[in-house]
Amino acid sequence: MPSQQKPEIDIECDVAVIGAGTAGLAAERSARRAGARTLLIDDRFAGTTCASIGCMPSKLLIAAAKTAHSMGVSSQFGIHAGNVTIDGKAVMERVRTLRDAFVASALESIEDLPDSAKLKGLAKFISADRLAVDGRIIHARCVVIATGSRPSIPKMFDGMKNILTNETVFEIDKLPFSLAVVGAGPLGLELAQAFSRLGVDVTVFDEGDTVSALKDHDVAKSLHTLLEREFTIHLGVKINASQSDETTDISWSGASEGKKRFTHVLLAAGRPPNFGGLDLANTGLELDEHGTPVFDSQTMQCGKSSIFIAGDCDAALPVLHEASAEGAIAGNNAACFPDVRPSKRSTPLAITFTDPPSASIGVPAGKNANVGVSEFSDQGRAKVEGHNAGLIRIYADNEGRLTGATIAAPEGEHFAHMIAWAIEDRQTAMQLLDKPFYHPTYEEGLRSALKHICDQTRLSFGQDRDAGSSPGV
Incomplete structure (x- = not known):
């Protein structure tokens, strides 16, 4: 039988994204900077x-x-604001107006590309190096997915009315009367806390036994308790x-x-990779049990193919800074293929913007980890601001070098960055205690945890460092 003729090629490029x-x-961007002829393909170009x-x-x-x-x-500060009126329609209009401005800014980089470097349409693999759009x-x-x-x-929610996801919730005209968050x-x-604070009757449901994906039981329990002061979980x-x-x-x-009974339901039980219509079976790639290509995170x-993957679709670290880093690594290696080189990945950092914020940094505490604890119920600045609740647990190795932390505390997003940077620099608890801590600040709340680690690793520190450092200060 005669061999099947390959379809005629319409576009040639070095790297298709x-x-x-x-x-x-x-x-x-990364592939283009490395000298590759790029083609960016998207079915909508609707923004990030x-x-x-x-x-x-x-x-x-x-x-x-x-x-x-x-x-x-x-009123806890002696300030009586009277009856607070929430205009739900105005709230959602402001969300959309400013959201659209952020989207427009994100689209500017796409608009700057020449028409020959972008293609609107649905892509699917014909083979590892051929796409149909x-x-x-x-x-x-090379291709970057x-x-x-x-x-x-x-x-169970197919066909039901008033079912929301993060792709539709910001389009509602007014606030729901009641909301089940799955x-x-x-x-x-x-979103549960935000809607609750805006006057919506909110209840959260989850099959798991933790909140905010926190792996530290003590911190998760602390956050759970604090959030349940405002809505049911x-x-x-x-x-x-x-x-x-x-x-x-909902039963x-x-x-x-x-x-x-609820007027609306928000589905927030995860976001699986979006491979619909890609025809990954035509690539010859090894797929894991969830249908995601097996890849090297560095x-x-x-595998050893000319295909790379980046961002939320790899189901590894679904946060923006990791998506950006993965994209840069994938694009550069695709442009330089077959000269593929590993890149150092940054310290894992994930933050949830509840109040108090929660965060996971570095690696979870192992059996032999030294754990330092800071409890915020009696922390000086937190009491001043009326935010005195929460917990920080910092992990370190036997030399006192920080390896990770879990946080549910006021200003937690800022603590998370400080600890991540310290882990990146391989700093010890002692080295951090040697840094200046201004009084009165939330940052002083870290000292208890750091001192606990020093005690456990038998590191000594000077008497002057003890002055004024009680948990309440």
Whole structure:
């Protein structure tokens, strides 16, 4: 039989990047800077996940909620704000207006690309080095997959009304009356607290036994307790849902049992990789049990192939700075293929913007780790601000060198950066205690944890360092 003729090639490039989100944009820039002819492919060119449906709109909602909450608790300072009126329509309009400005800014880098370097359409693999995009055939020496992720929608919610995800929640015209949040991870908790502070009756459900994906039981328990002061959280439960007119009935069982009716449901139980329509089977790549290509996290190369992966679609570290870093690594290695080189990855850092913020830094505490604890109920500056609650646990090796931490404490996002930088610089608890701590600041709250580590590693420190360093100060 005669061999099957390959389809005619419409476009040739060195590196084709599928997906114009944070990782894809970083990959295209990195490959172009390395001298490659690039082609950026996306079905919408709608802006990055962060700008359009992730980081920025959620923080805009959180900012409105924080303002409402601060007015509601102002009486503790002797300031009586009276009845606080929340205009839900105006809140959501501001979220969308500023969100759209962030999206426009993100799109500027795409608009700067020449038309020959971008192609709108759905891409699918014909082979490892050939793509079909709406009938056009692209031959690429290397391909970077940066297709992002998509909402996980359980089948029980198919066809139901008023079901929201992070891709639709910011489009509602007014605030819900009541909201069931399915998922107690970072996204679910951020939005749950924000809507609760804006006057929505919120209940969170999760099959797991922790909040905000925290692996430190003590910190997770502390955060759980603090958040439940504002809204209800049911952990360790399975749910069932049924539609009733314009509302949804949620029943749950497991660690607790009950039934409640909600006007809206927010699905926040994860975002699996978005490989729909890619035809990965045509690449010859090895896939894991979830259908994700097996890749090297230091090179972003899939096996030994000419295909690379970056961003949320690799299901490794779904945060913006990691997506950007992965994109840069993937793009550079794709441009230089087959000269693929490993890159040093930064200290793992994940932050959830609840109040108090939570964070996971570095590696979890192992059995032999030294653990230092700072409890914020009696911390001086925290008491001044009326935020005196929370917990920090810092981990170190036997030499006192910091290896990780878990945080649920006021100003936690800033503590998280300080600790991550210290881990990057391989600093010990003693070295950090040698740094200046201004009084009165939240940063002083770290000293108790650092001293605990020093005590455990039998490191001594001078008497002058003890002055004025009680937990309440």
